[in-house]
Amino acid sequence: MVSSADIFISTAQRFLCSGKKKKRLSSSSCLDVAIQMLAVDLGLKPALLYDSNAASAEQLLQYLNHLQENGLLATALQVVSIDGNSLVVNSELMKSHLAELLQKRSLITVDVCPWREQPTISDMESRTEEMAKAILEFFMGKVDTRSSVSVLPEEMYGQWNLCTLFGILLGYPASYWFDQSQGFENCLRMTPLVVSKVWVCWQAGERRHSSCLYSFSVPEILWSDVYTHIQRWTALLRDRFSKQAVLADFSFSKETVILPSVAL
Template sequence: MVMTSREIVVAAAKKYLSTKKKSLSLTKILDLFAQVLAVGLGLKPALLYDANNASTEQVQQYLSSLQSSQIVSNSLFTLDLTGNTLIVNQEIALSHLNEILSGGNMGVVDVSHLLEMPVLHDLSRVEFVNMVQQLKLTIERFKQHDDCKPLYAGKQCEDWNLCMIFGILLGYPVTYWFDQNKSYENCLSMTTLMVTKAAATWEMDAASHTSCLSSFSVPADLFHKTQPLLKNWNIRLQERFEKQQVFTNLNISQTSVTLTSVCL
């Protein structure tokens, strides 16, 4: 009996991503697969696995299963950053990091808890540049890596601000940073945030699904200053979207939220 694409995807998730604490619902399985597709198509450099507490090895087995079934790109690999699992498109991620190091198209919002309000920086600060360069070298290691196993960043990433690194790898135009040597708290409590979301429709076995491909926020007080970055991100996403035929009906929306606390 020949399995359909949907059956292959569901079977792979149930076999490799289930844990004692939590198995994935059908909705989460399909949303996760949409994220993997988006990374494989170059719509974003990477995805952060946060569907449940499956290990990096489990996520690698899931990815390898999909790759062996030839329904996702072989250019993807699994990266472990101090226990946090990402699925990365090496070519797209390296291109993105090279652009950042060339001085373009990304802002860093300092949300250290001692600040009265968030402050926008560019990426010229030495600690930012060093972090991005180290991340680039880590991803380049995949060329000499056994792609059937996860790539572990090791101790070098223990001093990285992972909040900032995740924003970079997920392809956001603006990412958050805080001085973790002083505190892991931030100054975003009761700060109005402008949330940008990109969603699209895709089909599997004649059934349509809509998934959120990207979601990030910017403090409302900095929204005007970050407009060039947001505009460029929007244009680049639409350009990449037009080069693929898997997703349709790209919808980019913006809403505002104010929360009593924000966990980064």
């Protein structure tokens, strides 16, 4: 009998090939992608930014459709393209996620503009809320998730900071912001960063695979300012995790790193 893990692997290797030589993902990479897809399907994260290889948004849609046809996904996940980046979105969870952020005004952004001596909590709350409202309206529109990729119009995101946008869409408790009209540098060079990660395991037949569900950082100097918010975020994630039985061994790790440069 073919296990669900084997179907995830064969489906990824069939539909997510990339490059002229149609290079296939390794079995381990396929299982990483599978866990991320299951997490979005199960409501453990509102979206996944697909970056395992250079597969197109259309290939990703074919991959999802094949998994749904085989009964491996319970939710009609949506593929959204933003400035050439492909996201897999749980539309219902995304709408409730954005609505909750706006209602509780809990959009934490960290200003890391390069001219600052150190990172600071951003005062861009109103602009960030406008972005969240616009994205919520986009997802409120009716979309045929199975037949086409939803493309976010450039006139919507042209003036937005995509780093902040993706942080919000991926469900991080805090996002970075910088003035991209002035460049893409930041002030995080040699700045102590608290890197937090959430890990889970998937036992599919005889295969057992661990994967990082979330990974985000906060400047150490601001950790005490955001600690309570991150604790609430972690508690909510634990609660969601307890309501499903597909993924196991939820764990949270934290370390402080100092890097010579940080790309956002």
